[in-house]
Amino acid sequence: MSTLDAAPTALIVHAHPEPHSFSTAQMATAAQALRDTGYRVDILDLYADAWSPVLAREEFAPAEGPFKPQAAQMRAIEDGTLDATVKAHLDRLLAADLLVLSFPMWWFSLPAILKGWVDRVFVMGGVFGGDHGLFGDAALAGKQAMLLLTTGGPSESFHPEGTFGPMEDFLFHIHRGMLEFVGYHVLNPVITYGPAHMTDQERAAALESVRDSVTLIAGETGTSRAYAAR
Numbered sequence: 001m002s003t004l005d006a007a008p009t010a011l012i013v014h015a016h017p018e019p020h021s022f023s024t025a026q027m028a029t030a031a032q033a034l035r036d037t038g039y040r041v042d043i044l045d046l047y048a049d050a051w052s053p054v055l056a057r058e059e060f061a062p063a064e065g066p067f068k069p070q071a072a073q074m075r076a077i078e079d080g081t082l083d084a085t086v087k088a089h090l091d092r093l094l095a096a097d098l099l100v101l102s103f104p105m106w107w108f109s110l111p112a113i114l115k116g117w118v119d120r121v122f123v124m125g126g127v128f129g130g131d132h133g134l135f136g137d138a139a140l141a142g143k144q145a146m147l148l149l150t151t152g153g154p155s156e157s158f159h160p161e162g163t164f165g166p167m168e169d170f171l172f173h174i175h176r177g178m179l180e181f182v183g184y185h186v187l188n189p190v191i192t193y194g195p196a197h198m199t200d201q202e203r204a205a206a207l208e209s210v211r212d213s214v215t216l217i218a219g220e221t222g223t224s225r226a227y228a229a230r
């Protein structure tokens with residue numbers, strides 16, 4: 001087995017419509033930091049790939065009775081009839097040791113294109129339910145996930161006494177409701193607050209900080225898997 005074969009894989013799922021955005025630069029910086037610490041990096045750029053976030057009945061084989069999305073997902077896994085694009089993304093997800101969701105915070109949550117990726121690719125029967133359980137019994141147990149995001153608001157606004165309230169409250173539905181739900185161990189998020197208000201020099205420093213944070217996390221998880229973020 002070559003060194004590359006033995007390398008852990010990181011899947012970065014990126015959701016920003018502008019290739020020249022800070023968010024996209026942050027994603028590229030994180031990708032390089034992961035490569036530098038020995039990860040093989042797989043990048044899914046949802047806007048560039050014109051990913052459709054809509055979970056629609058048309059992607060499933062016709063069935064009797066009302067359309068029940070999770071039942072349809074289970075059946076598609078069992079029958080091997082999962083939509084080809086969704087199946088390809090699911091295979092890349094299952095092959096990854098580390099999942100990184102990269103996005104700008106929109107409405108204190110994920111951009112719709114990324115939420116729709118979770119809707120369609122975190123398939124019932126494929127990553128939880130069916131032969132898998134939930135949380136520690138789900139298909140991605142033993143793997144790691146982290147969020148890589150930017151905000152419009154400054155960090156003070158996301159302090160417990162700040163205008164918005166604690167950042168961890170906004171991330172809870174992603175950390176617990178999506179990532180831990182399907183088995184991931186969730187690492188600390190890497191966040192750049194308010195890049196739109198930064199000078200070029202400050203942006204460069206912020207990217208350096210992203211590189212350091214990702215290197216630290218990846219260095220601690222890549223080989224030993226011993227990192228405990230919480």
Ligand SMILES: Cc1cc2nc3c(=O)[nH]c(=O)nc-3n(C[C@H](O)[C@H](O)[C@H](O)COP(=O)(O)O)c2cc1C
Nearest residue numbers: 021022023024104105106107108150151152153195
């Ligand atoms: C639809 C939309 C919703 C947004 N919602 C939030 C929000 O809830 N909280 C916040 O801090 N910034 C919000 N923003 C600002 C973006 O997070 C911010 O512009 C982005 O993270 C900056 O990174 P970029 O320059 O790479 O886009 C929103 C922006 C858009 C377009």
